[in-house]
Every structure is written in structure tokens, then in C-alpha cells.
Amino acid sequence: MEYTVQHLGKLAGISTRTLRYYDEIELLMPARINSSGYRIYGQHEVDRLQQILFYRELGIPLEQIKDIMSSPAYDGTRALMNHREQLLDKRRQLDILIANVEQTIASNEGRLTMTNAEKFEGFKKKLIDDNEQTYGKEIREKYGDDQINKSNQKLQNMTQEQHEEVTRLAEEIAETLAKAFKQGNPASELAQKAADLHKQWLMFYWSAYSKEAHAGLAQMYVDDERFKAYYDVNQPGTAEFLRDAIHIYTGVH
Amino acid sequence: MEYTVQHLGKLAGISTRTLRYYDEIELLMPARINSSGYRIYGQHEVDRLQQILFYRELGIPLEQIKDIMSSPAYDGTRALMNHREQLLDKRRQLDILIANVEQTIASNEGRLTMTNAEKFEGFKKKLIDDNEQTYGKEIREKYGDDQINKSNQKLQNMTQEQHEEVTRLAEEIAETLAKAFKQGNPASELAQKAADLHKQWLMFYWSAYSKEAHAGLAQMYVDDERFKAYYDVNQPGTAEFLRDAIHIYTGVH
DNA sequence: TTAAGGGTTTACGTAACGTGAATGTCAATA
DNA sequence: TATTGACATTCACGTTACGTAAACCCTTAA
Numbered sequence: 001m002e003y004t005v006q007h008l009g010k011l012a013g014i015s016t017r018t019l020r021y022y023d024e025i026e027l028l029m030p031a032r033i034n035s036s037g038y039r040i041y042g043q044h045e046v047d048r049l050q051q052i053l054f055y056r057e058l059g060i061p062l063e064q065i066k067d068i069m070s071s072p073a074y075d076g077t078r079a080l081m082n083h084r085e086q087l088l089d090k091r092r093q094l095d096i097l098i099a100n101v102e103q104t105i106a107s108n109e110g111r112l113t114m115t116n117a118e119k120f121e122g123f124k125k126k127l128i129d130d131n132e133q134t135y136g137k138e139i140r141e142k143y144g145d146d147q148i149n150k151s152n153q154k155l156q157n158m159t160q161e162q163h164e165e166v167t168r169l170a171e172e173i174a175e176t177l178a179k180a181f182k183q184g185n186p187a188s189e190l191a192q193k194a195a196d197l198h199k200q201w202l203m204f205y206w207s208a209y210s211k212e213a214h215a216g217l218a219q220m221y222v223d224d225e226r227f228k229a230y231y232d233v234n235q236p237g238t239a240e241f242l243r244d245a246i247h248i249y250t251g252v253h
Numbered sequence: 254m255e256y257t258v259q260h261l262g263k264l265a266g267i268s269t270r271t272l273r274y275y276d277e278i279e280l281l282m283p284a285r286i287n288s289s290g291y292r293i294y295g296q297h298e299v300d301r302l303q304q305i306l307f308y309r310e311l312g313i314p315l316e317q318i319k320d321i322m323s324s325p326a327y328d329g330t331r332a333l334m335n336h337r338e339q340l341l342d343k344r345r346q347l348d349i350l351i352a353n354v355e356q357t358i359a360s361n362e363g364r365l366t367m368t369n370a371e372k373f374e375g376f377k378k379k380l381i382d383d384n385e386q387t388y389g390k391e392i393r394e395k396y397g398d399d400q401i402n403k404s405n406q407k408l409q410n411m412t413q414e415q416h417e418e419v420t421r422l423a424e425e426i427a428e429t430l431a432k433a434f435k436q437g438n439p440a441s442e443l444a445q446k447a448a449d450l451h452k453q454w455l456m457f458y459w460s461a462y463s464k465e466a467h468a469g470l471a472q473m474y475v476d477d478e479r480f481k482a483y484y485d486v487n488q489p490g491t492a493e494f495l496r497d498a499i500h501i502y503t504g505v506h
Numbered sequence: 507t508t509a510a511g512g513g514t515t516t517a518c519g520t521a522a523c524g525t526g527a528a529t530g531t532c533a534a535t536a
Numbered sequence: 537t538a539t540t541g542a543c544a545t546t547c548a549c550g551t552t553a554c555g556t557a558a559a560c561c562c563t564t565a566a
Contacts, residue, residue, distance in 0.1 A: 001369065004543080004544075005543095005544075006542095006543070006544085011369060011370065011373060012373045013373055015523080015524080016544090017522095017523065017524065017525085018522080018523065020545090020546090021522070021523060025522095036530080036531055036532085036544075036545085037530085037531090037544075037545060037546095038531085038543090038544055038545080039544085039545095043369075046369050046372065047372070050357070050372045050373065053373070054350075054354065057350060061521075061522090062521080062522070063521090076361060077358060077361045077362070080354055080357055080358045080361070081358065083354050084351060084354045084355065084358070087347060087350055087351045087354060088351065090347060091344060091347050091348070091351070094340060094343060094344050094347065095344070097307075097310060097340055098337060098340045098341065098344070101307065101333055101336050101337045101340060102337065104303070104333055105330060105333045105334065105337070106424070108329060108330045108333070109330070116254065116264060116296075116299050117264065119299065119300070119303045120264060120265045120266055120303060120306070212463075213463060213466035257512080257513075258512095258513080259512070259513085268554080268555080269513090270553095270554065270555065270556085271553080271554065273514090273515090274553070274554060278553095289513070289514090289561080289562055289563085290513075290514060290515095290561085290562090291512090291513055291514080291562090292513085292514095314552075314553090315552080315553070316552090
């Protein structure tokens with residue numbers, strides 16, 4: 001596949017100016033220039049652009065992105081796992097901000113009072129993050145693994161194997177569910193397998209299992225925005241689909 | 254309370270330069286200038302700054318923020334509810350990006366293949382959002398209420414009263430929990446009241462109640478990042494505190 | 507009185523493009 | 537064949553939201 005500026009721009013959702021600018025600063029150069037002087041991009045450039053946009057999304061300056069990606073130590077997959085961590089951080093920060101907004105609304109309505117410090121809660125966190133991003137770059141490059149470990153330690157009131165198992169289960173659920181969803185039938189064998197895996201996953205958290213509670217939780221997945229967003233990420237409607245599958249699985253409606 | 258540039262900057266996590274700039278563009282002017290020419294900010298300015306930062310977080314240009322806030326139709330609380338919606342949008346978009354990163358990692362490992370279009374999934378959404386933000390501003394100003402309604406319709410497989418009740422309960426839980434947390438004792442009357450409210454809240458989602466399931470869910474609140482983030486927003490440790498309170502309440506450990 | 511640590515204005519620098527202007531190329535059509 | 541419209545190109549200046557430095561003033565503790 002070969003792309004002109006316009007094609008690649010459309011594909012990635014950016015302007016042609018941006019592509020020319022990235023060429024100018026030597027962040028992303030076309031694979032070749034054709035006889036009329038047009039920029040022609042290939043598969044390699046498409047992949048590189050994706051990575052660049054990931055970094056950009058994190059607010060990293062283009063100059064730094066260039067450094068990072070041209071470093072001999074650059075490891076695409078590890079970098080992506082780093083992205084993932086940082087995106088999760090961002091989401092946590094967003095959650096704080098959302099809570100702050102909600103508190104502010106409540107405070108406006110006189111239902112509670114906030115101190116001035118509390119009013120800026122979510123914003124400051126971001127400051128700290130940004131600082132860390134600016135100054136702690138090399139540190140993170142080096143100790144990235146440690147950080148991931150630290151983050152996962154939250155779950156270490158489980159044993160190591162339990163944690164591995166529960167993570168694996170969660171992945172398997174997601175996979176199975178996605179396949180089943182494409183078939184479209186919550187009563188299908190695959191969908192019922194997903195429901196069963198979900199039960200197994202639950203058993204790590206619940207000391208006792210009841211069909212009613214399981215079915216109720218499935219309904220909650222649809223009603224509660226936090227869950228719905230999580231399950232609907234890839235295909236909207238997945239939360240409902242999982243609920244239906246579980247309702248069939250448990251026989252409770 | 255009166256603040257100099259430095260004080261307010263520290264409070265809000267922004268630079269003094271930023272405050273002077275906001276004064277220059279007449280976005281946020283000090284309450285008064287003292288005899289030495291210093292900028293002095295008061296409570297009103299603190300609140301206004303908070304609102305400005307909310308908007309800024311959404312990527313709205315300062316010039317537009319000025320317009321919005323100086324509009325005679327400007328309603329602080331309604332604006333905040335709009336913020337909230339947009340932050341939730343942002344979080345959904347983040348979730349898509351995170352899913353994209355995870356897919357890309359999987360694709361790198363050869364576990365699945367992605368089309369070039371899929372590689373830019375999360376980014377494009379943002380483009381659309383940004384467009385909407387730029388061009389759909391007045392529309393949103395006018396139809397903001399509708400939008401909020403639409404979002405709430407997700408929950409309308411409940412009846413109207415049920416929905417009101419469940420929302421009220423969730424708020425009461427948050428309030429009670431916050432107070433109880435400050436006292437520090439999960440066995441206290443207040444903490445037990447929070448646990449009881451939580452049970453009532455659950456009953457809207459579960460068709461059957463069991464102490465074990467309730468206690469298990471409480472543990473999940475600690476183990477699952479999504480929940481932990483939600484409950485720990487105001488004070489870290491709240492998720493654990495709620496778990497302990499529910500464990501005492503149910504008598505299950 | 508002197509130094510430290512605040513405050514002030516003025517003014518130029520920067521990042522990541524947006525937005526023309528002037529011009530060349532290509533495919534389809536009058 | 538000539539023209540038109542939608543592409544492409546290279547300058548080059550404009551913009552936003554500040555950072556940063558220079559030159560200077562005010563207050564307080566040593």
C-alpha cells in the first residue's frame with residue numbers, strides 16, 4: 001500500500017500540513033519522492049505514524065518523540081506497554097477531575113462545602129504528572145519495568161499465581177466475548193462459554209456464588225456507566241450482550 | 254482569604270506568568286491592586302479560576318472560555334454538568350485508545366492482525382470530538398439539556414422514580430462514607446450506616462441479596478482498579494474503609 | 507544596609523501547526 | 537487540444553499560551 005499526504009492524512013485523521021511539518025522536522029519522512037516531487041508513504045511509515053500519535057496523545061513534545069524513537073534502545077512493544085500505563089494514569093487523573101466536578105456541583109447546590117485547596121484537586125495531580133514526564137523521562141526509560149510492577153502490586157494481596165490466573169481469565173473473557181458478539185447470539189456455545197469464564201473470574205472476588213447475584217451483576221454492567229464503558233470499548237452493545245448471555249447461563253431474568 | 258499571584262498559583266498548580274497572562278487578556282483579573290501594585294485575588298477569583306481550568310482541561314481556547322463565561326446566559330452549575338459530560342466523553346475516548354494500544358501490542362506479538370484503518374481508531378474519534386467542540390459550540394449551548402437527557406436515558410430501563418432514588422442513594426453513600434472515613438472507625442455508627450445504604454443501593458441491581466455476595470463485592474472494590482479509583486477519589490483508603498465497614502456489617506470475612 | 511525573596515512591566519522566544527500565496531501536476535471533460 | 541478541478545509543491549507569515557530573561561521596585565529579617 002502506498003499513500004500520498006492526503007491519503008495518509010485521512011487514514012490517520014491529521015492534516016496534510018502536519019505530515020509536511022513532520023517531514024520538515026524529520027520526525028516522519030516519506031518512503032520516497034515520486035517523479036513529480038510528491039511524498040509517497042509506505043507501510044513502515046504508517047506504523048511509525050501510529051506510534052508517533054500515541055506519544056503525541058500523551059503530550060510528549062515532538063522533539064522528544066524523535067529522540068525516543070531514534071534511540072538505539074528503542075523497543076516498540078515495551079514502549080507500547082509504557083503508553084498503556086500512562087494512559088491508565090491519565091484515566092485515573094480524569095476520574096479525579098470528574099469527581100471534582102461532581103463535588104463542585106454539589107457544593108454549588110449547597111449540599112457540601114469545599115475548601116479552596118480541594119477545588120483544584122484534579123489539576124494539581126496533572127502538574128505533578130507533567131513534571132514527571134518532563135524531568136523523569138530517562139528515569140522512566142530505565143526503571144519502566146519497576147513502575148509497572150509497582151502498579152500491579154495493588155493486587156498483591158492475591159498470591160502471584162492467583163493474580164496471573166485472574167488476569168489470564170479476564171483476557172480470555174474479553175476474547176471469547178468478542179468472538180461470540182460477532183456471531184450475535186447470546187445463547188450460542190461461545191457466549192455461554194464467556195458467561196462461564198465470567199463466573200470463574202467472579203469466584204476470585206466473591207466468597208460465595210449465587211445465580212441471582214451473578215445475574216444482578218450482569219444487569220449492573222449495563223446500568224453502570226463505568227462498567228458499560230469498559231465492556232463497550234471495542235463494540236458498542238457488548239455489555240448488553242454479556243448480560244443476556246449471563247441471564248441465559250444463570251437462568252435468572 | 255486574599256492571595257498574591259504566588260499564593261494563588263501554588264493553590265491552583267499554575268505559574269505566576271499564567272496568572273499575569275490571564276489578567277492581560279482579561280480572562281481573570283485580580284480583585285484589587287494594592288498600594289505597591291501587587292495583584293490581590295479574593296474568593297470570587299478562586300472560584301472563577303477553577304471554572305477556567307475546567308474548561309482549559311477540555312482543550313477549549315482561552316478566548317472562547319472568556320466568551321462562554323461572560324455570556325449573560327452563563328449558568329455555572331449547568332456549565333459544570335456539561336463539563337462532566339465532556340469529561341466522561343474524554344474518558345470513553347481514552348478507553349478506546351487504551352484498547353487500541355493493547356490491540357497493537359497483541360498485533361506486534363503476532364497474536365492478531367490489524368488493518369491500517371484500525372491502527373488509528375482512537376485518534377479519529379478525537380478529531381470528530383474536536384470538530385464538534387469547535388463548530389458545535391453554540392449548538393451545545395442551546396441544546397445542552399437535551400444532551401444530558403440523552404446520556405441519562407441509558408438508565409431509563411429503570412423507572413423515573415427508581416432512577417432518582419438510586420442517584421440519591423449513591424450521593425448519600427458518598428457523603429456518609431466521607432464523614433465516617435474522617436472518624437476513622439469502620440465499626441462506627443456512621444460507617445455502618447454507609448454500609449446499610451450501600452446494601453439498599455445494591456438492591457436496585459441485584460434481584461437477590463446475600464451477605465457473602467455483598468462482602469465479596471466489597472473486596473472487589475479494593476481489588477479492581479476501576480472501583481478503587483472511584484472510591485478513593487477524595488481520600489485514598491476509602492475503598493478499604495468501605496470494605497471493612499461492609500465486612501463488619503455483613504459479619505462475613 | 508544588605509541580601510533574600512517576593513512583586514512589577516516589557517519584550518522576545520517557542521511549539522505545532524493554520525492559513526494563505528504562488529506555482530506545478532494529473533485525469534477527465536468540453 | 538485546451539481547460540478545469542482537485543490534487544501536489546515550497547515559501548513565509550500568523551497564532552496560541554505561555555516560558556524566560558532583563559531591568560526594576562517593595563518588604564522583611566539578619
